[in-house]
Amino acid sequence: MSNLRPTSRPSGLLAGVIACLLFVQAAPAQHSAVKPAPRGDQGWKDRSALLNQRIKDNPDARVLFIGDSITQGWEGAGRETWEKFYGDRKAVNIGIGGDRTQHVLYRLENGNLDGVKPKAAVVMIGTNNSNGEDNTPEQIADGVAAIVNKLRATVPDTRILLLGIFPRGENFNPQRGKLTQINQVLQKLHDGEHVHFLDIGHKFLASEGLLPAEIMPDYLHLSPKGYQIWAEAMEPLLAKLLGEAPKVAAQTGHPINGKWIWKIMSPQGEVENALELQADGTQLTGRFARDESRWMIIENGKLNGDLLSFTLKRDRPDGSTMVYEMTGRLVDGMIQGTAKTEMDGSPTSSEWSARRP
Numbered sequence: 035m036s037n038l039r040p041t042s043r044p045s046g047l048l049a050g051v052i053a054c055l056l057f058v059q060a061a062p063a064q065h066s067a068v069k070p071a072p073r074g075d076q077g078w079k080d081r082s083a084l085l086n087q088r089i090k091d092n093p094d095a096r097v098l099f100i101g102d103s104i105t106q107g108w109e110g111a112g113r114e115t116w117e118k119f120y121g122d123r124k125a126v127n128i129g130i131g132g133d134r135t136q137h138v139l140y141r142l143e144n145g146n147l148d149g150v151k152p153k154a155a156v157v158m159i160g161t162n163n164s165n166g167e168d169n170t171p172e173q174i175a176d177g178v179a180a181i182v183n184k185l186r187a188t189v190p191d192t193r194i195l196l197l198g199i200f201p202r203g204e205n206f207n208p209q210r211g212k213l214t215q216i217n218q219v220l221q222k223l224h225d226g227e228h229v230h231f232l233d234i235g236h237k238f239l240a241s242e243g244l245l246p247a248e249i250m251p252d253y254l255h256l257s258p259k260g261y262q263i264w265a266e267a268m269e270p271l272l273a274k275l276l277g278e279a280p281k282v283a284a285q286t287g288h289p290i291n292g293k294w295i296w297k298i299m300s301p302q303g304e305v306e307n308a309l310e311l312q313a314d315g316t317q318l319t320g321r322f323a324r325d326e327s328r329w330m331i332i333e334n335g336k337l338n339g340d341l342l343s344f345t346l347k348r349d350r351p352d353g354s355t356m357v358y359e360m361t362g363r364l365v366d367g368m369i370q371g372t373a374k375t376e377m378d379g380s381p382t383s384s385e386w387s388a389r390r391p
Contacts, residue, residue, distance in 0.1 A: 067177030070139040086145035097125040098155045105129025112261030135177025154275045158197040175219040193275045198233030234267040288313035298386040340364040
């Protein structure tokens with residue numbers, strides 16, 4: 035008979051090794067959206083070095099704007115609006131076109147936060163991760179959360195204004211749905227103290243869900259008007275995080291430019307809502323608010339001195355569309371006009387007016 039005794043279980047050391055091996059095998063591999071990584075192209079390297087120097091030159095920065103080309107665009111199409119809202123706020127733009135969450139993570143670990151303690155950080159990132167099958171919605175949400183966690187660990191006193199990823203594409207499309215799913219998860223990061231989530235994507239859309247070219251010419255990047263919408267939508271919360279009074283954009287150019295409150299008598303009673311107008315020579319653009327979240331975009335807008343005309347379209351519950359032919363005159367700081375449409379086959383008209391807020 036052998037003196038060797040069978041063992042019913044491995045020794046303590048062997049058991050530990052086996053447990054470790056099992057743990058390693060069971061642990062999920064990190065996906066690309068959360069792995070800090072640089073980009074290899076020279077343009078990115080040059081821009082990254084420029085931003086690191088920008089941070090060194092602005093150790094007293096109060097606001098950081100963190101993101102991709104949409105954020106970098108504050109230096110292009112958004113320049114005029116940037117000066118109005120952030121020129122005197124010691125704001126620093128550290129956006130790089132084409133960046134994904136992993137590239138921002140790398141930058142935050144390699145110079146973009148060195149020596150600064152901003153009061154607030156505006157974060158809008160993730161759209162480049164959403165192309166094709168590059169990353170799933172879950173992975174993109176992980177990547178954005180990793181950026182938030184990195185900021186919390188490195189600059190714990192900085193309040194984070196986390197923006198929902200903006201919509202893209204002229205019409206409804208699967209990628210918009212993907213971004214919406216991500217934003218629904220990102221909203222869970224909001225704690226009302228250190229992290230403040232704000233989704234303003236609906237403000238870029240027309241009432242029928244279209245993304246107007248006048249706001250995003252390529253249906254991804256913002257026009258000057260798009261940046262104005264962004265700044266105005268974000269201003270109340272950003273000002274609060276900075277401990278300041280909200281700014282109001284200066285009205286410039288034609289006296290019709292800027293914000294109004296429009297009023298009309300409807301079958302349901304008097305209606306009052308927001309109105310925005312912008313003149314460019316004889317062309318008139320803008321939008322009428324139907325309610326707090328839906329807008330009607332001005333079409334075929336014309337301006338001749340103090341006379342204005344344009345078309346509005348409004349969808350109805352039965353699927354049809356009402357078309358309003360609007361005319362008006364600017365007199366003594368007020369707009370007085372007439373709205374003509376067809377209701378159930380019969381022409382009808384109503385008087386409308388607009389005043390400054």
